[in-house]
């Protein structure tokens with residue numbers, strides 16, 4: 425069995441707080457990747473900015489820590505360049521739903537064969553607990569001292585409404601069931617989205633481990649092929665359902681692009697044909713006019 429280790433050569437420390445839900449998500453991911461027999465050389469972890477987004481530093485595999493909110497387009501590009509890679513995009517609720525909100529929407533529509541993990545701690549952890557798009561109404565934060573008054577985003581309902589191909593919610597405090605979802609998400613061909621509740625023990629004193637235990641439940645007898653029922657489940661709250669809400673198989677982004685229609689060679693292994701390009705961009709005969 426291949427192993428995934430949590431340190432990179434030369435890395436000294438980890439900046440997550442003791443007790444943070446991120447540790448469990450990292451351990452689940454390493455265990456599932458190893459269990460699937462994947463080689464770290466064929467796995468790419470792509471993240472934006474935030475505490476959750478530090479994951480590529482804490483798992484030894486290919487990694488790209490990019491700009492705030494930009495993990496999804498980079499992960500899509502990596503997958504197109506080399507479809508043989510298992511590509512995981514990952515970050516926090518602020519990173520993916522606020523700074524990266526636009527990319528989240530279009531990632532759902534585009535259906536590249538990547539897995540998206542959102543560590544949803546309902547605050548901005550790295551910048552000390554300001555409200556994120558999923559913070560509950562009424563919660564007081566350092567930047568919202570009178571309490572949050574905006575409607576929280578419902579990422580699952582949004583994903584199902586967009587006809588995303590795999591939509592699920594897990595909880596970092598319940599590893600076995602969340603690991604089973606993660607495994608199915610990675611095996612799913614297409615864009616697999618999992619929102620994972622992840623307690624921020626330092627800056628979110630409302631949504632604690634106890635709060636999640638009391639306010640979530642695992643769905644039983646839910647048929648994830650039924651979109652209407654999935655949407656109905658996604659609209660439920662207090663308690664919030666956990667599990668796979670919706671699953672739908674359709675053509676992936678890579679399968680739709682012309683470059684792969686007659687040639688399966690990964691783009692990363694092809695030579696740039698300057699002569700062919702010059703047909704479209706006549707830079708070879710550029711002349712100075714002034």
Ligand SMILES: Cc1ncc(C[n+]2csc(CCOP(=O)(O)OP(=O)(O)O)c2C)c(N)n1
Nearest residue numbers: 474475476492516517518519547548549550
């Ligand atoms: C364009 C931009 N805006 C704001 C910031 C500051 N910033 C860094 S991390 C962060 C919030 C991260 O929150 P979240 O994505 O929820 O992740 P967490 O730290 O909770 O895991 C912000 C606002 C930044 N680095 N770049």
Ligand code: SF4
Nearest residue numbers: 441444475549624625
């Ligand atoms: S601030 Fe919160 S999210 Fe960040 S490492 Fe600490 S507990 Fe985790």
